[in-house]
Structure formats: structure tokens, C-alpha cells
Amino acid sequence: MSGRYLEDMVVGETRQLGSRSLSEDEIIAFALKFDPQPFHIDREAAARSHFGGIVASGWHSAATMMRVVVDRAMADGPGGFIGSPGFEDLRWLKAVRPGDTLNVTTTIAEVIPSTTKPDRGVVRTRSEVTNQHGEMVLTMNGKGMCLRRPGTA
Amino acid sequence: MSGRYLEDMVVGETRQLGSRSLSEDEIIAFALKFDPQPFHIDREAAARSHFGGIVASGWHSAATMMRVVVDRAMADGPGGFIGSPGFEDLRWLKAVRPGDTLNVTTTIAEVIPSTTKPDRGVVRTRSEVTNQHGEMVLTMNGKGMCLRRPGTA
Numbered sequence: 520m521s522g523r524y525l526e527d528m529v530v531g532e533t534r535q536l537g538s539r540s541l542s543e544d545e546i547i548a549f550a551l552k553f554d555p556q557p558f559h560i561d562r563e564a565a566a567r568s569h570f571g572g573i574v575a576s577g578w579h580s581a582a583t584m585m586r587v588v589v590d591r592a593m594a595d596g597p598g599g600f601i602g603s604p605g606f607e608d609l610r611w612l613k614a615v616r617p618g619d620t621l622n623v624t625t626t627i628a629e630v631i632p633s634t635t636k637p638d639r640g641v642v643r644t645r646s647e648v649t650n651q652h653g654e655m656v657l658t659m660n661g662k663g664m665c666l667r668r669p670g671t672a
Numbered sequence: 673m674s675g676r677y678l679e680d681m682v683v684g685e686t687r688q689l690g691s692r693s694l695s696e697d698e699i700i701a702f703a704l705k706f707d708p709q710p711f712h713i714d715r716e717a718a719a720r721s722h723f724g725g726i727v728a729s730g731w732h733s734a735a736t737m738m739r740v741v742v743d744r745a746m747a748d749g750p751g752g753f754i755g756s757p758g759f760e761d762l763r764w765l766k767a768v769r770p771g772d773t774l775n776v777t778t779t780i781a782e783v784i785p786s787t788t789k790p791d792r793g794v795v796r797t798r799s800e801v802t803n804q805h806g807e808m809v810l811t812m813n814g815k816g817m818c819l820r821r822p823g824t825a
Contacts, residue, residue, distance in 0.1 A: 553735035554742055569754060577756060578735045582706035585731050589707055601722060603730060605763035611756060 522598025524668040525630065525640045533626040536591040539583050541575055543617035549579040575615040580657050584648050587623040599666035601639070606661040613656045620651040628660070639666045675751025677821040678783065678793045686779040689744040692736050694728055696770035702732040728768040733810050737801050740776040752819035754792075759814040766809045773804040781813070792819045 550559030554576035557564035565573045592598060615621065629643040642665050648657040703712030707729035710717035718726045745751060768774065782796040795818050801810040 553739045555739075555746075556742055576735075576738070577758075578731070578738050582729075582731045582735065585729070586706045586708075589709055593708075603764060605730075605761070605765075607761055608758070609762065610758035612758075 522592075522596040524599035524671075525632070525642070525665045526668055526671065527598075528627050528630045528642050528665065530627050530630060533624060534591075536623045536625055537587045538620050538622040539587050540618065540620040541579065541583060541615060543573060546573060546575045546579060546615075546617055549582075550576045554578055570614055573617055575617075575619075577611040577657075580611065580615045580621065580648065581609065581659070583621055584623050584646060584657060584659070587621070588625070588646075599639075599668070600642075600663050601666060603661065603663050604641075606659055609657070609659045611657055613650070613654050615650065615656055619656075621656065622649045622651075623647075624649070637667075639664060641665070675745075675749040677752035677824075678785070678795070678818045679821055679824065680751075681780050681783045681795050681818065683780050683783060686777060687744075689776045689778055690740045691773050691775040692740050693771065693773040694732065694736060694768060696726060699726060699728045699732060699768075699770055702735075703729045707731055723767055726770055728770075728772075730764040730810075733764065733768045733774065733801065734762065734812070736774055737776050737799060737810065737812070740774070741778070741799075752792075752821070753795075753816050754819060756814065756816050757794075759812055762810070762812045764810055766803070766807050768803065768809055772809075774809065775802045775804075776800075777802070790820075792817060794818070 547560050558568040558570045558574055559576050562573055592600060623646060625644050625646045627642060628645045630640060632640040642663045644661045644663065646659045646661060647655060650656050700713050711721040711723045711727055712729050715726055745753060776799060778797050778799045780795060781798045783793060785793040795816045797814045797816065799812045799814060800808060803809050
């Protein structure tokens with residue numbers, strides 16, 4: 520399958536991109552590096568906290584979503600995405616706990632051809648991450664810069 | 673020094689929270705786990721890309737900002753922050769490259785006492801991350817849930 524370029528992005532299209540699980544070891548290892556709050560790294564402190572047990576850093580959940588997105592893009596084949604200028608609105612809705620599986624679904628919200636660079640555009644996306652119980656744990660309204668298929672600009 | 677609670681948050685207050693450097697090994701290790709695009713993990717592919725060399729995953733830059741924030745909070749002592757519901761608007765403005773040092777500055781934008789839970793409120797923050805050349809690489813408008821000092825609610 521060839522990769523996806525700007526002209527392949529259809530507003531309203533929803534894709535289930537894949538899923539990935541987080542072990543307690545992974546949750547603690549990430550948090551020790553980037554977010555060493557007690558409820559992410561210390562079982563006893565986490566049990567006493569308002570979470571009632573170890574929970575993943577929200578940044579770990581977000582990075583895990585990114586991994587699913589990138590794995591899917593690589594499976595699609597080389598395509599037009601060349602980076603992201605950032606995003607609007609990321610929400611952490613429910614704690615992610617050891618053993619949870621995160622499922623990522625992304626919908627194309629808007630395709631905005633560049634007015635100055637005819638070979639590219641911005642794709643606005645709505646991503647939703649659910650756990651194995653179908654509960655929404657994270658949502659993000661993102662943006663990606665995407666090239667047109669080579670030779671078509 | 674005692675920790676910081678909702679009543680310690682002064683709108684307009686700006687704090688330099690600290691800084692942290694990213695090595696090439698760290699950039700590649702993070703990206704192999706969470707964002708294995710060629711320009712994050714492969715020197716030769718990165719050199720051929722529009723970045724011209726290895727750059728950090730934007731999620732790595734964001735997680736590094738979080739580490740600086742958490743280290744500062746821990747140095748302040750136990751305080752009122754109990755988590756974040758998410759944030760509005762994160763922007764990646766400039767690539768982060770091996771050896772770059774990220775400096776984090778946060779300004780209190782708004783303090784919103786809860787109307788339903790008198791022991792807490794939401795603190796809106798504006799965070800700016802600059803590199804060692806003073807260039808802005810990331811900005812984020814964030815939100816944190818923060819308790820009042822115990823016994824004062």
C-alpha cells in the first residue's frame with residue numbers, strides 16, 4: 520500500500536489506527552524520566568493518593584498515542600506528513616492504569632491547502648483514545664503538515 | 673520552603689522553573705519508544721530530511737518541559753497540585769537538536785476557584801520553552817487543578 524498524501528485526506532473519514540498496552544514497569548520507567556510525581560512511580564504513595572494506585576503520566580498516554588499513529592503511518596508506507604506545528608486542546612479524561620490497553624481512533628476534521636506553498640497543506644484531526652472498557656481517556660484536536668503526492672502539485 | 677497552594681498563585685507571576693539538556697542518545701531512545709520517524713532516530717535519513725539532522729520528537733520536548741516543572745514543584749515542597757485536566761494550545765515552534773538546553777518559564781494566567789468544591793480551583797498557566805540561543809521552541813497554555821492550603825478552605 521502506498522503512503523497517504525494531502526489528496527488522500529477526506530474530511531469526516533475515521534480510522535482505527537491501532538492499540539497499545541502499558542505495563543506497570545513502563546509507566547514507572549517513563550515517569551521516573553519525565554514526570555516523577557509519587558502517584559506515577561511509588562505504589563504505596565499512589566495507593567494513598569486520590570488515584571488509589573499507580574497511574575500513567577498523561578504525557579506517557581499522549582506519547583503512546585503518538586506511537587500508534589506513527590506505527591500506522593509506517594504501515595501505510597512513505598507518505599506526506601512532515602511534522603506538526605502543534606495542536607489545540609488535549610484533554611486527559613480518565614486515569615490510565617497498569618495493564619490498560621489504549622485504542623486510538625482519528626478523524627479528519629479539516630484539510631487546509633497552503634495559500635503560499637502549493638505542494639502542501641495542514642490537516643486538522645480529532646483523535647480519541649479509549650481504554651479496553653471503551654472509556655474515553657484522552658482526546659486531542661491536532662494538526663499535521665502534509666505534502667501533496669509528488670508530481671501533482 | 674513549604675509547597676505552593678491555590679492561594680499562593682498570583683496572576684501575572686512569572687517563574688523561571690529550570691532547564692534541562694537533551695543528548696542525541698536520549699533523543700533517539702525516546703523516539704524509538706514513542707515516535708520512530710526517521711528524522712528522530714536515523715542520522716543519515718535525518719540529514720537527508722527537511723530538518724537536515726536528528727531532531728527531538730515534539731513529545732520528547734514536551735515531556736522534558738514536564739520534568740522541569742515537576743522537579744521545581746518537588747523542590748518547592750509538597751503542595752496543592754493534584755493533576756491536570758488537559759491543556760489548550762501547544763505549539764512546536766522550532767526543532768530541538770542534540771545538545772540543546774531547554775529553559776522553562778511559566779506565568780500564572782488565571783486562577784479560577786471551583787464553584788462546587790471549595791477546597792480547590794483551576795490554575796491556567798502560560799509556559800514558554802527557549803533553547804540556549806534564546807529561541808522559543810515550544811509554548812503551551814496549560815491548566816492544573818490545585819488545592820487550597822489545608823485548613824483554609
